[in-house]
Amino acid sequence: MMDHSHIHREVANMKRSLFDQGYLDGQFHQLEDLEDDLSPNFVEEVVTLFFRDSSRLIRNAEQALEKTPHDFTKLDGIMYQLKGSSSSIGAVKVRNECSNFRGFCNQGNMEGCLSSFQKLKREHLVLRQKLENYFQMLTQVTPAENV
Amino acid sequence: MGARTYCSVISRVVPRSRVTVPVRNPSAVVRCGRTDDLLGDIPPRGLTVSDQGGRYLGDLKTVLKRTWPVEMGPRLLTGHARAITIKFDILPVNRYLGGAFDVESLVETLLKQLAGDPEIVVNVYDVTTTSMPLIMYGPQDMTGYMLISHVSMLDFGDPFRKHQMECRYSQKPPIPWSAIYTPSGVFVIVMLIGYIIFTAYNRYVTVVEDCRKMEELKVKAEAADVAKSQFLATVSHEIRTPMNGVLGMLDMLLDTDLCSMQKDYVQTAQVCGKALISLINEVLDRAKIEAGKLEMEAVPFDLRSILDDVISLFSTKSSIELAVFVSDKVPDVLMGDPRRFRQIITNLVGNSVKFTERGHIFIQVHLANYATTMMNAKSDIGSNEQSQQGKSIGYSFDTLSGLEAADGRNSWETFKHLLSDEAPLSEDDENVTLMVSVEDTGIGIPLHAQDRVFTPFMQADSSTSRNYGGTGIGLSINKCLVELMGGQITFVSRPLIGSTFTFTAVLKRCGSRGAGIKRVLSESLPTCFRGKKAIVLDERPVRGAVTRYHLQRLGITVEIPSNLKMALSSLSEKNGYSRPSQLWKEADMIFVEKDLWNSGVEAWLTQQLLDWKQNGQLIDMPKIVLLVSLESDKSLATRFVDLLILKPLRASIIAACLLRVLGIDRQQERKMLNGSASLGGMLAGKNILVVDDNKVNLIVAARALKKYGASVECAESGKDALTLLQIPHKFDACFMDVQMPEMDGFEATRRIRLMESLANELMKTEKKTTEEGTLKRDDWHMPILAMTADVIQATYEECMKCGMDGYVSKPFEEKQLFQAVARFFDFEPM
Numbered sequence: 001m002m003d004h005s006h007i008h009r010e011v012a013n014m015k016r017s018l019f020d021q022g023y024l025d026g027q028f029h030q031l032e033d034l035e036d037d038l039s040p041n042f043v044e045e046v047v048t049l050f051f052r053d054s055s056r057l058i059r060n061a062e063q064a065l066e067k068t069p070h071d072f073t074k075l076d077g078i079m080y081q082l083k084g085s086s087s088s089i090g091a092v093k094v095r096n097e098c099s100n101f102r103g104f105c106n107q108g109n110m111e112g113c114l115s116s117f118q119k120l121k122r123e124h125l126v127l128r129q130k131l132e133n134y135f136q137m138l139t140q141v142t143p144a145e146n147v
Numbered sequence: 148m149g150a151r152t153y154c155s156v157i158s159r160v161v162p163r164s165r166v167t168v169p170v171r172n173p174s175a176v177v178r179c180g181r182t183d184d185l186l187g188d189i190p191p192r193g194l195t196v197s198d199q200g201g202r203y204l205g206d207l208k209t210v211l212k213r214t215w216p217v218e219m220g221p222r223l224l225t226g227h228a229r230a231i232t233i234k235f236d237i238l239p240v241n242r243y244l245g246g247a248f249d250v251e252s253l254v255e256t257l258l259k260q261l262a263g264d265p266e267i268v269v270n271v272y273d274v275t276t277t278s279m280p281l282i283m284y285g286p287q288d289m290t291g292y293m294l295i296s297h298v299s300m301l302d303f304g305d306p307f308r309k310h311q312m313e314c315r316y317s318q319k320p321p322i323p324w325s326a327i328y329t330p331s332g333v334f335v336i337v338m339l340i341g342y343i344i345f346t347a348y349n350r351y352v353t354v355v356e357d358c359r360k361m362e363e364l365k366v367k368a369e370a371a372d373v374a375k376s377q378f379l380a381t382v383s384h385e386i387r388t389p390m391n392g393v394l395g396m397l398d399m400l401l402d403t404d405l406c407s408m409q410k411d412y413v414q415t416a417q418v419c420g421k422a423l424i425s426l427i428n429e430v431l432d433r434a435k436i437e438a439g440k441l442e443m444e445a446v447p448f449d450l451r452s453i454l455d456d457v458i459s460l461f462s463t464k465s466s467i468e469l470a471v472f473v474s475d476k477v478p479d480v481l482m483g484d485p486r487r488f489r490q491i492i493t494n495l496v497g498n499s500v501k502f503t504e505r506g507h508i509f510i511q512v513h514l515a516n517y518a519t520t521m522m523n524a525k526s527d528i529g530s531n532e533q534s535q536q537g538k539s540i541g542y543s544f545d546t547l548s549g550l551e552a553a554d555g556r557n558s559w560e561t562f563k564h565l566l567s568d569e570a571p572l573s574e575d576d577e578n579v580t581l582m583v584s585v586e587d588t589g590i591g592i593p594l595h596a597q598d599r600v601f602t603p604f605m606q607a608d609s610s611t612s613r614n615y616g617g618t619g620i621g622l623s624i625n626k627c628l629v630e631l632m633g634g635q636i637t638f639v640s641r642p643l644i645g646s647t648f649t650f651t652a653v654l655k656r657c658g659s660r661g662a663g664i665k666r667v668l669s670e671s672l673p674t675c676f677r678g679k680k681a682i683v684l685d686e687r688p689v690r691g692a693v694t695r696y697h698l699q700r701l702g703i704t705v706e707i708p709s710n711l712k713m714a715l716s717s718l719s720e721k722n723g724y725s726r727p728s729q730l731w732k733e734a735d736m737i738f739v740e741k742d743l744w745n746s747g748v749e750a751w752l753t754q755q756l757l758d759w760k761q762n763g764q765l766i767d768m769p770k771i772v773l774l775v776s777l778e779s780d781k782s783l784a785t786r787f788v789d790l791l792i793l794k795p796l797r798a799s800i801i802a803a804c805l806l807r808v809l810g811i812d813r814q815q816e817r818k819m820l821n822g823s824a825s826l827g828g829m830l831a832g833k834n835i836l837v838v839d840d841n842k843v844n845l846i847v848a849a850r851a852l853k854k855y856g857a858s859v860e861c862a863e864s865g866k867d868a869l870t871l872l873q874i875p876h877k878f879d880a881c882f883m884d885v886q887m888p889e890m891d892g893f894e895a896t897r898r899i900r901l902m903e904s905l906a907n908e909l910m911k912t913e914k915k916t917t918e919e920g921t922l923k924r925d926d927w928h929m930p931i932l933a934m935t936a937d938v939i940q941a942t943y944e945e946c947m948k949c950g951m952d953g954y955v956s957k958p959f960e961e962k963q964l965f966q967a968v969a970r971f972f973d974f975e976p977m
Binding site: 085087089 | 843
């Protein structure tokens with residue numbers, strides 16, 4: 001009994017910290033609302049899909065950055081995609097970083113692009129780890145709840 | 148030659164000239180001769196005579212020998228110069244042409260023409276010798292009026308003799324009165340006219356001058372007025388800003404740690420600050436109204452929720468019963484200006500609250516057309532009853548709180564009739580005229596102040612502002628606002644008894660779309676109480692009706708036993724064999740008014756209910772709800788009371804309390820309290836296509852739409868979408884991402900529209916050939932909504948250009964989604 005409530009609390013704390021630290025925003029709540037009995041793991045599915053998709057996009061972006069001359073249009077397109085996906089799941093920091101990147105792209109500022117990209121990768125990684133932990137915890141909790 | 152016949156020289160003929168001699172006197176004889184020889188009459192040869200018409204009469208010699216008879220009339224004598232010249236060259240002498248006149252007849256004729264009526268005596272004298280005038284014509288003796296005579300010289304052309312003519316009246320002429328008064332009259336008239344013109348001109352000049360001065364003054368006054376308004380507006384605006392700063396700081400101060408005394412001080416300061424701000428707003432409103440700049444909005448709004456809000460502002464003062472009642476026939480949603488409406492009601496209720504110490508404040512809303520006629524009919528009866536009642540009973544009136552109200556028409560009698568007989572709104576009536584009345588039992592308005600009530604800045608008494616606060620603008624603003632809404636505001640007030648303010652407003656009905664908007668805009672009340680039954684026990688029927696109104700808004704059917712005593716006594720039979728009437732059996736809850744809840748009733752009720760439950764005649768114990776108006780009455784709630792509700796009643800408060808008591812699940816409650824039901828109503832069962840190249844977005848969007856009950860299909864590119872949308876297709880709507888590789892949203896939409904127009908053309912030609920009565924679908928036009936992350940104007944214009952019907956932002960936001968979709972799908976209530 002104690003464990004469950006303990007884990008409950010930890011899960012709740014984790015989620016709250018994700019919001020407080022600005023990693024996620026209200027869109028994540030919307031995703032949770034979309035979950036119901038018919039699709040119980042909707043949020044997890046979406047998040048997994050997101051990370052698969054975003055990793056691919058980041059790889060593409062890396063390749064595009066290594067090529068010269070730099071194709072800003074292509075980079076902009078990749079970032080637009082990433083921005084769209086991240087706002088769909090409520091990944092605020094990632095989305096903001098995408099916007100910054102696109103801003104540098106528009107200016108043609110290669111330096112800015114590169115530094116922004118590094119930040120983006122970092123944010124992406126951090127978010128991924130946090131969310132993976134979160135979902136792991138969640139799976140521990142859920143079977144108990146059903147009882 | 149006789150004295151009578153004289154020659155007069157008519158004209159001297161100068162050689163080489165043509166002479167025309169008028170001869171008027173028919174008896175004249177024309178002679179022609181030399182000047183030295185007066186009587187020589189050698190007519191020169193060659194002088195021809197012709198008459199006036201130019202007809203040749205003969206040469207002069209022949210003619211002169213003749214005398215013209217009367218009937219020939221005047222003749223002209225013309226001579227040819229040449230003849231005279233030739234002849235006279237040899238003998239250069241002047242000739243004259245003269246005529247002998249019959250002087251007498253000449254004079255007669257002439258004078259007769261001149262004299263008119265009074266006779267004139269004429270003498271012609273030969274005055275060559277001045278001392279001895281020879282009378283040539285006229286009476287020998289001196290007849291006539293000698294004093295006035297007129298002498299004129301006559302020139303017969305005779306150089307040796309002088310003649311004169313003397314004329315005088317034969318009788319003394321009468322005093323020529325007409326000669327006196329005619330000119331004097333004319334003179335007077337002329338003077339008068341002159342005077343008139345002169346005066347008129349002066350007046351005109353004065354008026355023009357005045358006018359000019361007035362114009363100047365008017366311009367100055369208008370400028371002053373404008374300046375005043377601007378000044379007022381500027382000052383008020385300037386004051387508002389720091390005031391808002393003060394209030395903001397006070398708010399922040401409240402958030403910090405304060406001891407209760409400090410909190411009290413801060414709250415007082417806040418109240419004062421808010422009052423100041425509202426005063427400034429009133430002043431600004433007044434200025435705006437004067438400048439004619441106040442415009443009424445027309446948006447859909449819910450009347451009942453506005454009244455609830457207004458009530459909640461005033462629920463602090465507790466000894467007064469505050470109640471709202473809106474008739475059933477008033478539609479749920481109306482088009483009008485909610486802000487102004489709220490302002491009017493807040494002001495009226497605020498006034499009532501200020502000036503009422505005891506009794507009630509009752510707000511009613513009815514439809515105007517029926518209500519006024521009904522009320523007028525009943526008022527006579529009502530007032531009679533009232534006054535009689537007043538004398539005998541002295542206390543209890545049939546109003547909300549039992550105290551007499553100023554307008555006797557609001558007693559239960561009329562109210563009952565209003566509720567039962569009120570005619571529903573006719574379907575084709577665009578305008579809805581509401582009648583709102585605010586009745587209170589306060590101190591009333593003194594009779595001498597009653598006609599000043601709507602004047603700005605006027606208060607009933609000089610001490611009013613000191614005692615009660617306020618500045619007196621509120622009612623004048625109200626009057627303007629009500630009039631802007633197309634209504635009128637009136638009041639009935641009796642000093643020390645109370646006042647009732649009534650106003651009408653003309654609002655518009657909301658169209659069919661209003662149904663959908665209603666659900667989203669109004670704070671939707673929980674629907675879980677639909678079908679429940681309740682009994683309301685209240686001695687005062689008006690108050691009971693108010694409670695019923697609120698409960699009916701939640702969908703609860705309400706029974707108010709009309710004869711309370713009987714209903715209660717049916718409980719009190721102690722033999723235990725009483726059977727519960729249908730009324731008590733079916734009730735889920737019983738609302739009891741505090742007044743009724745003395746210990747006797749409490750005991751009866753609970754005992755009886757328990758008995759019935761034990762006997763099995765009652766399945767579920769109904770919940771007992773106590774309605775109190777004072778905080779202090781909360782202690783009345785014994786263990787038998789399941790729920791205690793503090794008045795003033797509001798449907799939302801009742802709902803919340805009931806939810807707690809009836810123990811409905813939180814989750815369900817949350818769902819019921821938000822508006823997602825409405826969106827679901829529209830999208831349920833519809834086939835929707837979502838097109839987006841980003842898988843994550845696609846999944847999220849599809850899931851969101853599925854939640855609302857739609858069946859969703861996904862496409863990952865424009866091309867796939869086109870394949871799926873080949874006509875005929877089963878989709879009702881499409882959400883299309885704008886930015887996609889290969890084919891973007893715009894291009895895809897354009898192609899879809901092209902396909903649709905081709906199909907429509909085909910259908911039209913088909914329709915012409917086939918005459919079947921089969922149900923053909925309407926023109927193909929699928930609503931396509933763009934999903935875009937950057938909602939900027941350029942994108943919107945592009946969307947519209949290529950044929951899209953609207954756009955929503957990514958990710959979906961419920962309200963925006965609803966508004967976008969509502970335009971295409973009819974709202975169907977679930």
